Amino acid sequence: MMTVDTARAGHMLEQAHWAARGYSTFDAATVQRIVAAVADVAYANSQRYAEWAVQETEMGVVADKVRKNQACSKGLLEFYAGQDFVSPRVQVQQKMVQIPRPAGVVLAITPTTNPVASVYFKVLLSLMTRNAVVVAPHPRAKECCADAAGLLGRAAEEAGAPIGIVQVVDEPSIPLLTALMKDERTDVIVATGGSDVVRAAYSSGNPALGVGPGNVPVMVDHTADLKAAAERIVASKAFDNSVLCTNESVLVVEESVSSQLERAMAHAGAHVLDQESTDRLRSYMFFGGHLNTDVVGKDASWIAEQAGFRVTAKTRLLVAPIESVLPDDPMTHEKLSPVLALVRVPDVQRGIGACRAVVRIAGAGHSAAIHSEDPRTIMAFTAGVPVLRVAVNIGASTGCSGLGTNLAPSMTIGTGFVGGSSIGDNLEPAHLLNWAKIAYNADISAPMDSFAGLDPAHAPSGRTPAYPMASNATHSSISASALGARVEAAVSSRLPHGATEQFRDEIRQLVAEELSQLLKG
Amino acid sequence: MMHDYGSFSFDSKAEVLERSKEYWNPDKTQFWSNAGVDLVIDKREGYFLWDMDGRRLVDLHLNGGTYNLGHRNPEVVAAVTAAMEQFDIGNHHFPSVARTALAERLIQTGPVGLTRVAYASGGGEAIDIALKSARHATQRRKIVSIVKAYHGHTGLAVSAGDDRFSKMFLSDRPDEFIQVPFNDLGAMERALIGRDVAAVIMETIPATYGFPLPEPGYLEGVKALAGRAGTLYIADEVQTGLMRTGELWGITKHGINPDVLVTGKGISGGVYPIACVLLSDRAGKWLTEDGFAHMSTFGGAELGCIAALKTLEITTRPEVRSMVHYIADLFGAGLAEIRGRYPDWFTGIRQNGVIFGLEFNHPEGAKFVMRQLYEHGVWAIFSTLDPRVLQFKPGILMNDALCDEVLDRVEVAVQKSRDDARTGSGTAA
Structure with missing residues (x-):
């Protein structure tokens, strides 16, 4: 219709x-x-x-x-x-x-x-x-x-x-x-x-x-610089309150370093929740398995208050410990808010398995992050988790979007074939x-001509499109810009608002052009 | 193959032509057959026409801009179709919602100083209203127009135009309708000097005369002279209005606020006939004195008002205005290129926006070109009052692919028509 x-x-x-x-x-x-x-x-x-x-x-x-x-x-x-x-x-x-x-x-x-x-x-x-x-x-x-x-x-x-x-x-x-x-x-x-x-x-x-959508796992292994990792993860989750699709969703950490990491994160502004608060948060954030969009991009303290518990105003991030990555727990889904699920795993291999599980729930082809000093782990992680970019030792929000990494800076993150997209890059x-x-005969006997200096493009000669002057207009007669001003004067000012504004802008531009030409010449 | 049109049917195109000669207009029917343009329009859509034999033509005639927005523009058709659930022609004696809404919109978008609208069922009647209004306002009888002017075929309009259409009906009235050469300010001054002229009526670019362009300053001069002589200036914008010059009304490009502006043809959306006269306080004085002085059962028919409102809405979209500038630019450059290849034959281009008069080097040159264009899938018509010039009128919603295609067709037709004119074959009618 x-x-x-x-x-x-x-x-x-x-x-x-x-x-x-x-x-x-x-x-x-x-x-x-x-x-x-x-x-x-x-x-x-x-x-x-x-x-x-x-x-x-x-x-x-x-x-x-x-x-x-x-x-x-x-x-x-x-x-x-x-x-x-x-x-x-x-x-x-x-x-x-x-x-x-x-x-x-x-x-x-x-x-x-x-x-x-x-x-x-x-x-x-x-x-x-x-x-x-x-x-x-x-x-x-x-x-x-x-x-x-x-x-x-x-x-x-x-x-x-x-x-x-x-x-x-x-x-x-x-x-x-x-x-x-x-x-x-x-x-x-x-x-x-x-x-x-x-x-x-x-x-x-x-x-x-x-x-496709993101749902970003981040893994921290025992080789990581834990203080740096904690600070980076908190900053990344707090960045714009997690509205970037590259923000961390589930933190997977090796048990041996978990409490150290959690302390460092708390120091950086995260609040690690107890079981009761986690349950309250879960029931506030998800109804019937769907994200309550009210939470998207909100401050951590506001979300806590809505969920029915208090955190200090300085809290930048809520960390919700969960037992395992299973799709039944909505906390494992994309949250687009400064709420991070936390899963502790016995070793790297099971960590990679947990991250694969996160991406299986949602976010295939999107992004992941890892904090590690071991290239073998990083390689195994990347090979195992079906995403198309893995940010290493940097927050995922910015790093996967090309801010602070050498990925193309982008607001559109290709999720590739696995993520139902026609592009896999940023x-x-x-x-x-x-x-x-233009493809020449590859045979060595067929010469290729020189294309040096040839370019079909050119600089425009004036406004595109030219203002429709009468074809018999002479140089001594009126200029396009003056003509525009004249037309404006001749029509009433009662046009619909949008049309008038655009029209007036155009006129102002034409008049400015004419003035600058007068000044030059 | 039977041609079934629902309410009637014909066996063949030949049958239509035969009966057309018998019951409708034998001379006109024969004229087109002789001219090699055996067109009977069947299907129509966008900027395309189909002949009864199934051949497609790109319409660059547009009936003088009637099909400015294309044939059966889907937005206009939808608006009128929906309106038919509630409206009909209406009753011309009473105030009406549709007439009021359209009048308000016309005044809002029109040149400064025009305050009221009177309605007609067609352009000629609208011109008659304009001339009557001027006569009443000034209490003078004389009307000045240009030599080779064309303003329609009704009582006063036909007298204001070239005697090609008035003499034969004993409707020429040279004592009251004075004609002066176009682009001659001296002649205009002499015509107005007696201060006994009610109105000067000018097409902003005289269409039927082949769109000769007013010289820079000419219309402005006429307006000034008219002002000094107490004479009203009537802008006939039937063919130059509705964005065809790249502005809603061509006259505004001249900085002229006319006393009366007449629009017809395209304002109908090509769907329901209507024409409108926009009047200043002075010119529209009769509307406050005796509103029953001019009446028209079909003038301002409410369905026509709906068509016109939709037409005006589409036409005044900023995107559409910009598109017209692009189309004008593309055709201007493309035609200049073609002209450069056939400079002895294709001798000139008159252009303002998407209004073009193409000049050819033969007294009836445009008839040769028209015929070759017709052979090559384009319908464009010669200028009745100057058949050297082809009227070339692209629609304001044409897309660039169609513009490119038309230019390809024009190139072939220009070349072939040059050969025809040289050898005298394909003689013009």
Whole structure:
């Protein structure tokens, strides 16, 4: 059923398609300028959007969200500095030349847990690879996301990107999202969110990059630096109150070092619960086996209070000891809150078994962490636990997301075939484009021509698209910008709010352009 | 094969043509057969038409913008279909929910200074209302338009246009309807100097004359002269409105706030006939004095208002405005490339947004091109009052793949029509 919303959203995709067509011809220098301008604006607003996101979603920690926003703006720019997703690559030896072909229109579905960081991340990745992007935020984070996407889009256009290169669905809903995902004008869906959304993305008929849920085991063996491990685990679980899908869910520790580790964790701000508190917590956090979403991203002390016991206000993390990793115990499932299940095991081998059991419950193909000084254990752990990244001697929240490790910094963690996903890496720019390959005859007698200096991309000559001036307009007649201002003056100011604002922004931009040209010339 | 249309059926296209000549319009039916355009439109959807014989054509005629949003635009069809559960034509004597809602929306989105809306069932009637309103407001009788103007076929509208359509019906009235050459401010000044002219009526870009573009400053000059002479400025935006120039109303690109603005064709969504006249306080004075002075049973029919509201909503989406700019950009560049390959034949491009007049080097050049386009899957029409020029009118919701395809088809047709014109084959009708 076509509603006004879905029809209009279709037009967003159509406009994005036009913008992508224009942008796909832009050269590396222009793309770099646009990406840098957008990253700058995003970075400068990290704090504001961190506050806004926490306020709107009632999840997470402002300071940590600031760090994520910074990592997903300037951090990304620095990480990918010097990488070129625009220019042809000549491979003389293989007698091949590769030309990048952007996906086109990226439909970016962003979650409520990491709202603005995900918007930053997906917008910048799209822009780096010369794609247009339509952001569809989670309804619970729609305001901060729409504002951020709008800001980034304006920054991109001011830096010369085609009009409509970044758009956002202001009023997201499930039928609208479904329509966008199925629309043939969507070239690729990048879905982060619940497994329903991911499955819907894959069944839409359009190419999709969706990732499965996490449920991260972390193992500490007797060789680990226990003090460091304790501090790292507590910091990681406390980071943004565990809303990252890479946060530790179940801690598996060798019995011989368990009490030492627990003391160190308590020292770092964890509260290890007794049996009664653990039971209260379990019954508060799960009804009928399902996570009570009220707890997602909340402070540890708030959760304790709701569950019916008290901890000090400084408590950063609740540790709930459980006997074994069996799916019947909901504490072994993903919790997205600063609550960590704790299982003590006799040895490393059974520890690996417990971690396999965690991932069997949920989180296949996602992430795990290990604190150990023994490479044989680390190897055996990685071989045994079916995940695609293992963070070593660092917190999983940040480490598996590429903050503090050399994994690609990412808000979308590929869970691979085992996790029902088409990608196994952390989502990175390379996932949003294909390469057209020019392949020469491999026979040594067939020469390959030189492609040095050849590049089909070019710098745009002006605004994309050009303002539709009459074809007989002369240089002495009116400029495009003055014309825009004139049209604004001629229409009443009673247009619907959104339309007027966008229109006025466009006019302001045109007027600014004209002024700067006047000043130059 | 039987062609069954539910309420009626025909055995063949030939039968339709034969009966069309017998019962409908023998000359027009014969004209198209002679012109090599044997089209009887059957199915229609988006920017495509299908002839009864099953051949698909891309519609770049759009009936002057009637199908701006494509044929049977699904959003407009859905809106009108839903409305039919509650509405019909309505009663023109009474205030109406649909007429009020549409009028409010037109005024909200229209040029500054226009305050009221009067309704018609078609563009000609709307022009008549505009001219009557101007005469009442100024208590003057004369109307100035341009040579080769076209404003419709009803009583006053036809007199304001080229005598091609008025003389034969003894409806030309040169004493009251003065015509001046387009783009000639001096002539306009002389026409207005007696301060006895009620209104100047101008299409922002004269469509039927092949979309010659107003020279920079011309319309602005006309508006200023009219203002000085106490004459109203009527903007006929029937073909230039509804985002075709990349703005909702083409006249606003000239910085002109007209006294009257007329819209028709496309405002119907191509689904239910309606035309609208937007009037300033001064021009709409009769509406406060004697609201029964002009009446129209079908004017502002409520189902038409629904179609128009939906059309206006779609057209004013910021995404759509931007898309029109992209389409204009793509066609502008693509046509210039083709022109560069056939410079002696394809001699000029007049463009403002997605309004194009393509000039060819033969007094009836556009007829050759029209025929070859038709052969190659595109329906675009020559300009009746200047058949050297082809009207080329892409829809505002065309996607880029279709634009590319149309350009491919145009290239072939331009080349072949050049050969036809040289050899005199495929003679224009």
